[in-house]
Amino acid sequence: xxxxxxxxxxxxxxxxxxxxxxxxxxxxxxxxxxxxxxxxxxxxxxxxxxxxxxxxxxxxxxxxxxxxxxxxxxxxxxxxxxxxxxxxxxxxxxxxxxxxxxxxxxxxxxxxxxxxxxxxxxxxxxxxxxxxxxxxxxxxxxxxxxxxxxxxxxxxxxxxxxxxxxxxxxxxxxxxxxxxxxxxxxxxxxxxxxxxxxxxxxxxxxxxxxxxxxxxxxxxxxxxxxxxxxxxxxxxxxxxxxxxxxxxxxxxxxxxxxxxxxxxxxxxxxxxxxxxxxxxxxxxxxxxxxxxxxxxxxxxxxxxxxxxxxxxxxxxxxxxxxxxxxxxxxxxxxxxxxxxx
Numbered sequence: 095x096x097x098x099x100x101x102x103x104x105x106x107x108x109x110x111x112x113x114x115x116x117x118x119x120x121x122x123x124x125x126x127x128x129x130x131x132x133x134x135x136x137x138x139x140x141x142x143x144x145x146x147x148x149x150x151x152x153x154x155x156x157x158x159x160x161x162x163x164x165x166x167x168x169x170x171x172x173x174x175x176x177x178x179x180x181x182x183x184x185x186x187x188x189x190x191x192x193x194x195x196x197x198x199x200x201x202x203x204x205x206x207x208x209x210x211x212x213x214x215x216x217x218x219x220x221x222x223x224x225x226x227x228x229x230x231x232x233x234x235x236x237x238x239x240x241x242x243x244x245x246x247x248x249x250x251x252x253x254x255x256x257x258x259x260x261x262x263x264x265x266x267x268x269x270x271x272x273x274x275x276x277x278x279x280x281x282x283x284x285x286x287x288x289x290x291x292x293x294x295x296x297x298x299x300x301x302x303x304x305x306x307x308x309x310x311x312x313x314x315x316x317x318x319x320x321x322x323x324x325x326x327x328x329x330x331x332x333x334x335x336x337x338x339x340x341x342x343x344x345x346x347x348x349x350x351x352x353x354x355x356x357x358x359x360x361x362x363x364x365x366x367x368x369x370x371x372x373x374x375x376x377x378x379x380x381x382x383x384x385x386x387x388x389x390x391x392x393x394x395x396x397x398x399x400x401x402x403x404x405x406x407x408x409x410x411x412x413x414x415x416x417x418x419x420x421x422x423x424x425x426x427x428x429x430x431x432x433x434x435x
Contacts, residue, residue, distance in 0.1 A: 115215050115397040115416070120389075123223040123372075124336050124349035125239065128303045128384045131330040138390040138420060143177040146253060146388065146423040150174050150262050176253025176423065178390070181236040183222060184400065184417040185214040191410030214416060218397065222418065227373060239305075239380055242387070242424045245434050253424065266293045266431040270377060278309075278377045278435070280316035287314070287341055287379065290431045294381055299429055302385075303331070304346045307378040310433070311348040315339065344381070349373050379433040386426035395419035 120130040129135055138144045150173070155166040187210050197206045222236075229244075230237035237252070244250060247257055247264040255263045268290040270278040278286060287304075294301050306314060318339065331338050331347050338345045349372040373380065400415040424430070 111211065111215070112396070112398045112416075115218070116391075118215070119219045119222060119397060122219040123226050124305055124331055124347040125226055125303070125380075125382065125384075125387075126223075126389060127331050127336070128345075128382070129387060129389050132384050134384060134387060135389045135391070137393040137396070139393065143179055144390050144421050144423060146176045146178065146390075146425050148174050148176055148425050150260070174255075176255055176425075178237065178253050178421040178423050180392075180419055181234055181421050182395070182417065182419045183218070183225075183234075184415045185218045185221075186413050186415050187211055187214050188411060188413040218416065218418070223372070226422065236421045238422060239382075240374065242422060242427075243380060243382075243430045243432050245432055247427070252427075257427075261428075263427050265427045266290065266381075268293075268431065268433045270433070270435055278313050280313050280319075283310075283313040283317050286433060290379075290381055290433050291342065291344075294383065294429055294431050296429060299383060299385070300342075301344045301381040301383050301429075301431070303380075303382045304341055304344050305349045305373050305378075305380040305382065306346055307373040307375055308348070309375070310373075310377050310379050311346075313377075314341070314346060377433070377435045381431035381433070383426070383429040386424060386429060388423045388425070389420065390423050391418060391420035 120126045120135060126135070151171065153170045153172055155168060155170055157166045159165060187207070189207065189210070193206065225236045226238045227240060228235050228238035229240035242252065243265045244252075244257075245267055247267060249258050251257070252263065257263050268274070268286060270276065270282075270286055273289065274282060274286045276282060291301060329338055329345050331345055336347045336349065338347050340346065395417045397416060397418055400417040404413045404415070406412070
């Protein structure tokens with residue numbers, strides 16, 4: 095059986111790296127960079143579900159009056175809440191008794207563990223970054239942007255609220271072909287983006303982040319070829335290493351690219367098929383008002399070791415788990431938009 099001393103090395107190493115891993119996770123995805131800088135990574139401390147409060151209506155007692163006219167003092171129902179389920183993810187760091195013997199010196203053991211822990215951390219970050227853009231259909235997957243900001247927002251139950259019934263809970267969509275009349279090109283991309291953008295403004299509320307797929311990013315950049323000096327270098331996403339240009343005063347960020355090998359998005363590291371991470375492929379622009387989007391991790395499962403330590407009862411091996419629990423939530427849908435084909 096694996097020695098308790100080695101288990102302590104693994105657990106201590108994982109615990110010491112937890113904060114760094116959580117911070118790096120928030121820099122591994124363009125959406126999470128902005129949510130973190132906005133203070134919208136908010137711990138959810140427990141409960142049956144993750145509850146997100148919503149203002150869904152105006153106070154109905156507003157009334158113009160004169161003199162002694164009776165005022166409206168009827169109570170107004172203006173608040174409700176969306177409920178999102180807890181979702182969990184974990185990666186395992188294991189070592190066999192033979193590997194312990196082969197790496198018997200302290201430095202050798204630490205080097206082996208360091209390599210495996212780094213690989214596990216990259217896998218963890220890529221898996222969650224993939225899920226941030228998901229539609230939540232894989233087993234136990236968080237509800238990502240395709241779920242919260244859907245291309246067909248007139249149906250589906252999001253956070254326990256039926257979008258087919260409640261108009262306030264629908265995001266805005268714009269189809270290049272259906273609404274614009276032609277496929278997206280560098281000649282029409284600005285017009286299409288402007289058509290969607292103007293539907294997402296409420297006084298000073300407006301999109302602050304536009305996430306672009308590879309195809310969408312290329313079309314927008316080609317439209318700006320004559321004025322390429324508009325590239326932004328002083329924003330939070332630019333400082334995190336993302337290429338960023340501007341549309342109005344919104345950052346337009348390329349958040350596509352390769353993020354792992356897997357057949358279905360579930361088993362990171364499976365050497366079967368390539369998958370593109372980040373914004374879904376094809377034409378996709380997510381117009382986000384990140385004041386109303388949240389990442390809600392549990393403080394006791396935010397890239398932290400899952401206790402107790404695990405020793406195999408019928409193998410000469412030891413496993414330590416690094417875990418995360420939480421979900422993404424939304425408090426306002428009609429100020430969010432997506433531009434697709």
